[in-house]
Amino acid sequence: MNSHFTLSRRAQALTSSAIREILKVTERPEVISFAGGLPSPATFPIARMQEATDKVFAEAPQAALQYGPTEGFTPLREWVAARHSRDGVTVRPGQVLIITGSQQGLDLLGKVLIDEGSKVLVETPSYLGALQAFSLFQPAFSSMRSDDEGIVVDALDEAQLRGGRFMYCLPNFQNPTGRRLPLERRRALIARARAAGVLVVEDDPYGELSYRGEQLPSLLSMDPDNVVYMGSFSKVLAPGLRLGYLIAPEPLHAKLVQAKQAADLHTPSFSQRIVFEAVQGGFLDRHIPEIRKLYGDQCELMLSALQRHFPAEAKWNRPAGGMFIWVTLPEGVDAGALLARAIEQNVAFVPGAPFFAVDPQPNTLRLSFVTVSAEKIEQGMARLGTLVREEIAAAVA
Known part of the structure; x- marks a missing residue:
């Protein structure tokens, strides 16, 4: 069956979100995903x-x-x-x-x-x-x-x-x-x-x-x-x-x-x-501190795991809130290539390059920590740290 339509120039320029494409991979239960910027389901106030x-x-x-x-x-x-x-x-x-x-x-x-x-x-x-x-x-x-x-x-x-x-x-x-x-x-x-x-x-x-x-x-x-x-x-x-x-x-x-x-x-x-x-009766003022406590604990777990498993050449921030840690790898390391290898090891993250409007920096990546258990944070960071070391070694070889 032949379809007859002409896309607008605007539609022709559309591209898929890099994050949404990665999330298709993370639907597999064996994948430890640090990719999605998704709130933790544990914070959803179901009864309320x-x-x-x-x-x-x-x-x-x-x-x-x-x-x-x-x-x-x-x-x-x-x-x-x-x-x-x-x-x-x-x-x-x-x-x-x-x-x-x-x-x-x-x-x-x-x-x-x-x-x-x-x-x-x-x-x-x-x-x-x-x-x-x-x-x-x-x-x-x-x-x-x-x-x-x-x-x-x-x-x-x-x-x-x-x-x-x-x-x-x-x-x-x-x-x-x-x-x-x-x-x-x-x-x-x-x-x-x-x-x-x-x-x-x-x-x-x-x-x-x-x-x-x-x-x-x-x-x-x-x-x-x-x-x-x-x-x-x-x-x-x-x-x-x-x-x-x-x-x-x-x-x-x-x-x-x-x-x-x-x-x-x-x-x-x-x-x-x-x-x-x-939200009546000040509910958010009671509920939000519970979210802060959970996310703060999760953040500390990931920061600790990064310290143990990532090489000294990698740099990252220590956020005081939110859901993300930003990692910068040495020049010459491509986080896109790193992601391909990580997915083979059942670990996912988001490369940083798509977040730049101009002059993308391919040696950056985003990690989200709020939906991952302590055990999987440790496992995922260990696998990812090994791959980062290998990519750095290959870049300087």
Whole structure:
């Protein structure tokens, strides 16, 4: 049977996520996977979600199964606004848009802010899902110099900022590196962006997952008129709900609402109402510390295993939160080739190169520690450490 269709240039340029392709391999039960950025199922509050679902069906079943407003379920928007009205800023419900996972927020922002050739500033490296979402609209990425503490603000000169549609930042425990932007750099970044007239997009799915030190004020709190904030329930409740939110200045919020109307009319009423019921009574303030404890323990297990099994030539960070450790191998070592050998040994990770908008660094890789048992962390790191030693030896031979 012959099909007759012509793909748009946009569709022809689409590529699959490197992570999603790797996850197909990790479905095999024998594979020890450090690849997926998946929350631990042990953190899913199943009883609480069951209770919330029962309440929704008991009190508002018809409304939960009906269409709803594009902006989102009003009580949930009010809850989000109240939760983010801190650090001296007041968020209004009219700034909040409930979205189908924060990934939809990236797509909507691309639609309303990017023309072909628009300059979009991103971290080095940056979140792969954002690069994919923005790439659909054919921007010109400009990579902001970054170090172990995130964006090097002093390196952001007037020429790089000039004409930027927005800068995309993950200041808290960034995916893929686990870095957290220090307070003084946050202040400097906001000041520089405002002076240059560049909008800041703050993507913050991991901000609540700190397990060392105090939480730092959001970029939103430092300049609410020039920051779009993206939050998610995926890491603190469950990703299968596909529920996130955007907080935006109201003129931009109106355009995002119009773009969402065209995309899917509205986020599912059912899941919005369930989440609203689940978070009542300060539930997240009791639940999130349990997640932090589990992830902090898992992180220490992996850091300890890395110390035992990886050679001195490999370098990695010690994250204070989030779900990831970023490893840099010596120049000349290709993490893609390493992955192919690792999969033969039933171990998986994500090579770092796809996370770079420009000038990929093939000697980097991302490890996720939150879904792997202590025993498998030890086994996986031992196998991977042996392979890393062999790859380094081959590179210098």
